[in-house]
Amino acid sequence: MNHDHDDLDDLDRMLAALPLEEPPAGLHARIMAATTLRPEPAFRGWEVWLVGVLFAVAAWLTWIVATIPRASERIVDTLLRAIDHSGLDSEYTLLWLAIGASAAWWISQLSVPASLRERLRIR
Amino acid sequence: MGLALAVELPPVEAPVVDDQALIIATLAGQTDAFGELVRRYERAVYNLALRTLHDRTEAEDATQEAFLKAYRALNSFRPGAKFSTWIFTICYRGCCDRLAKRKRLSGDELPDRADPSAGPEALAERNDEARRLRAAIDALPEKYRTVVTLYHLQGKQYEEIASVLNLPLGTVKTHLFRAKEQLRKALSV
Secondary structure, three states, X not given: OOOOHHHOOHHHHXXXXXXXXXXXXXXXXXXXXXXXXXXXXXXXXXXXXXXXXXXXXXXXXXXHHHHOOOHHHHHHHHHHHHXXXXXXXXXXXXXXXXXXXXXXXXXXXXXXXXXXXXXXXXO | OOOOOOOOOOOOOOOOOOHXXXXXXXXXXXXXXXHHHHHHHHHHHHHHHHHHHOOHHHHHHHHHHHHXXXXXXXXXXXXXXXXXXXXXXXXXHHHHHHHHHXXXXXXXXXXXXXOOOOOHHHHHXXXXXXXXXXXXXXXXXXXXXXXXXXXXXXXXXXXXXXXXXXXXXXXXXXXXXHHHHHHHHHHOO
């Protein structure tokens, strides 16, 4: 619905004629500097988190190995037991894992046409 | 013999690109396209922030923040929607957050902050129509001032105002009616 012009009175005309105030001179440059002209960060947020977590885990493991006697042997034992329990030593499990990884890689290589992407995005 | 013809051609105007095309171009990495969007709406967004916040410095910051948020969320902009409504909504929400922060910091409900540029001399100069009208709009309660700003100063439609302010259509019409009544009284129109 647009403005009703039939009930325009003096106030409406005054309002319509009121000019907008000019923004400060440097505002456009400031907005552009904060958006499109801003340099890309070297790392994305999730990359920084991932590297941080990996470093923390590595430091934790190093500290365990350095302070607890025979820690490395116990860690290896624990890992081997976990592999036994999960069935990763079975040829069939490994085969299915390989099929799953191949399928995931193949799907990641598929390209979707732009028109279909747009339709999916609208939905 | 040379024949000199002085033909005055009309100036060639560049075709006006719509907002949707500018958004697509921005997403494709064309920085100029976003610059054009900013150019189109910075004045309106700044005026909305200024009328809502009553503070030029804060209005400038709120305008920059609104465009920054829009730029970061441009991927999520729904095709077919109006960019103006979207950017006004972002700006208005940012202004509401700033007003809420002001109230929190003061510990009490404060009247709207006075415009620092409106000193005694500036107020004395408000004798012409536009200045009187601006002063009257500034004196309105915030909810009325924003509706008047969106409706009259930026040519918005009722539905868009309702969308920006997240208010029912009827409330927008009521606010506008009451705001105009107060303005009429203040201006004796």
